[in-house]
Amino acid sequence: MERIYLPAIFGGMIIxxxxxxxxKVTFQYPEVKRPFAPVYRGMHVLKRDENGAERCTACGLCAxxxxxxxxxxxxxxxxxxxxKLYREEKYASTYExxxxxxxxxxxxxxxxxxxxxxxxxxxxxxDSLRQRFVxxxxxxxxxxxxxxxxxxxxxQTKEVLEFKKRKELQHNRLK
Amino acid sequence: MIEYIIYKAILVVIVFCITLVAAMYSTxxxxxxxxxIQDRLGPNRAGPFGILxxxxxxxxxxxxxxxxxxxxxxxxxxxxxxxxxxTSLMTGAIIPWGTSLTILGHQxxxxxxxxxxxxxxLLGITSVGVYGIMIGGWASNNKFALLGALRASxxxxxxxxxxxxxxxxxxxxxxxxxxxxxxxxxxxxHWNILYQPxxxxxxxxxxxxxxxxxxxxxxxxxxxxxxxxxxxxxxMKLGFYLFAEYTNMFISSAILxxxxxxxxxMPFLGRFVHDPNMLALLGTFFLFCKICFFIFVFxxxxxxxxxxxxxxxxxxxxxxxxPLAILNIAITGxxxxxxxxx
Numbered sequence: 001m002e003r004i005y006l007p008a009i010f011g012g013m014i015i016x017x018x019x020x021x022x023x024k025v026t027f028q029y030p031e032v033k034r035p036f037a038p039v040y041r042g043m044h045v046l047k048r049d050e051n052g053a054e055r056c057t058a059c060g061l062c063a064x065x066x067x068x069x070x071x072x073x074x075x076x077x078x079x080x081x082x083x084k085l086y087r088e089e090k091y092a093s094t095y096e097x098x099x100x101x102x103x104x105x106x107x108x109x110x111x112x113x114x115x116x117x118x119x120x121x122x123x124x125x126x127d128s129l130r131q132r133f134v135x136x137x138x139x140x141x142x143x144x145x146x147x148x149x150x151x152x153x154x155x156q157t158k159e160v161l162e163f164k165k166r167k168e169l170q171h172n173r174l175k
Numbered sequence: 176m177i178e179y180i181i182y183k184a185i186l187v188v189i190v191f192c193i194t195l196v197a198a199m200y201s202t203x204x205x206x207x208x209x210x211x212i213q214d215r216l217g218p219n220r221a222g223p224f225g226i227l228x229x230x231x232x233x234x235x236x237x238x239x240x241x242x243x244x245x246x247x248x249x250x251x252x253x254x255x256x257x258x259x260x261x262t263s264l265m266t267g268a269i270i271p272w273g274t275s276l277t278i279l280g281h282q283x284x285x286x287x288x289x290x291x292x293x294x295x296x297l298l299g300i301t302s303v304g305v306y307g308i309m310i311g312g313w314a315s316n317n318k319f320a321l322l323g324a325l326r327a328s329x330x331x332x333x334x335x336x337x338x339x340x341x342x343x344x345x346x347x348x349x350x351x352x353x354x355x356x357x358x359x360x361x362x363x364x365h366w367n368i369l370y371q372p373x374x375x376x377x378x379x380x381x382x383x384x385x386x387x388x389x390x391x392x393x394x395x396x397x398x399x400x401x402x403x404x405x406x407x408x409x410x411m412k413l414g415f416y417l418f419a420e421y422t423n424m425f426i427s428s429a430i431l432x433x434x435x436x437x438x439x440x441m442p443f444l445g446r447f448v449h450d451p452n453m454l455a456l457l458g459t460f461f462l463f464c465k466i467c468f469f470i471f472v473f474x475x476x477x478x479x480x481x482x483x484x485x486x487x488x489x490x491x492x493x494x495x496x497x498p499l500a501i502l503n504i505a506i507t508g509x510x511x512x513x514x515x516x517x
Contacts, residue, residue, distance in 0.1 A: 013476065024215060
């Protein structure tokens with residue numbers, strides 16, 4: 001019976017016909033974008049607090065935590081009158097992430113005691129020069145305007161906030 | 176006389192245009208069906224639902240650079256695709272596209288030429304069709320093209336026998352070689368598929384092989400022969416080869432519908448429609464529905480089955496289909512003898 005192939009062929013044709021009427025998985029890309037997973041780790045953002053001051057205090061924990069050594073920063077002291085710009089007395093005058101070195105593991109985010117750095121669902125765009133992949137504060141710090149703030153609520157979950165409160169972990173004790 | 180020539184000329188042009196448009200949209204249907212079977216959407220950017228895709232493909236084909244290999248035989252190289260296209264369009268002449276229209280008291284048959292040896296004409300033209308592929312493949316002066324051409328010719332010769340033998344059984348029951356008469360005989364429910372199921376099966380398998388469609392698309396066989404006989408072709412000459420394949424598919428579907436599925440006949444149609452002109456047009460419409468169904472089957476099979484290996488192909492043709500076709504002839508003969516038709 002198997003030698004005449006036909007029953008198997010009809011079986012196969014039924015299967016392909018089934019697929020013919022199945023719901024398609026295609027996303028019409030430029031019009032419809034595929035949603036990112038809530039835990040997606042893309043381009044970093046340096047958050048400001050609710051008053052618009054940078055949260056980062058240039059403690060360097062993110063640079064230490066970084067397995068790819070992609071983060072470098074230079075710390076500076078806040079001058080009087082700059083309280084609106086920097087939340088802490090010490091801030092990062094330069095803060096650079098080399099996006100070609102970065103492996104988007106999210107360790108910087110875990111290490112940060114100030115809730116300053118987060119990975120977002122934004123993508124790092126392609127480029128033709130290596131130099132341009134070293135992102136400075138101009139690209140990393142989120143804009144001041146409330147409407148242009150980067151939403152990180154997907155990453156800053158309750159669990160993350162709870163985790164940061166666990167004082168038995170050394171990096172959470174540092175202030 | 177002059178009126179007759181004008182009427183035939185108009186009919187020829189209409190059939191020619193319909194064949195070309197049908198072949199054009201077969202390429203679109205192929206890509207769309209392939210997409211749907213593979214859980215994709217297929218082309219949908221050119222125009223609504225992508226219906227302008229064949230136009231875009233045609234423009235692309237014309238814009239491509241024309242390449243003729245230095246080592247090729249120039250004349251035969253150009254002759255190849257021309258022959259392929261020419262023969263595939265010629266078969267449309269004998270297909271009865273409908274009964275006949277009565278305009279101003281004159282009867283106009285919707286068949287370009289009701290040749291009394293229509294089936295022989297059909298087999299003759301399809302066997303000339305292989306020359307297009309053979310000439311093109313040989314003239315390319317390329318080993319892959321030559322291999323493709325060799326495969327094509329041996330495959331077509333082998334399957335023509337099975338096809339011819341399966342038609343013999345059909346001719347025994349219908350008693351005529353004229354395709355117009357065969358279509359007319361299948362009035363009502365007297366479709367030939369009911370009398371010749373095995374013959375139909377053999378015929379459709381051979382039709383797949385004759386049109387070089389998957390699972391018998393060994394002459395093209397991208398994975399081992401690059402493109403087979405059309406490896407060296409570019410621009411619209413390649414377009415002609417691809418187009419000839421789709422035209423062949425359309426004509427094969429029309430022949431399958433006409434020989435085995437009643438052609439323009441539809442049961443119970445005469446009960447609802449009484450105007451003969453309307454009836455003829457509806458018959459044509461139903462013929463095209465059947466043709467579309469067979470084109471769909473052609474594509475459906477292509478996107479279901481993998482390609483045969485060469486020895487399997489020959490095995491099936493010579494050891495499978497030909498004995499089966501002879502058996503079919505014998506059975507038909509015995510049944511006809513018992514029922515007293517001979």
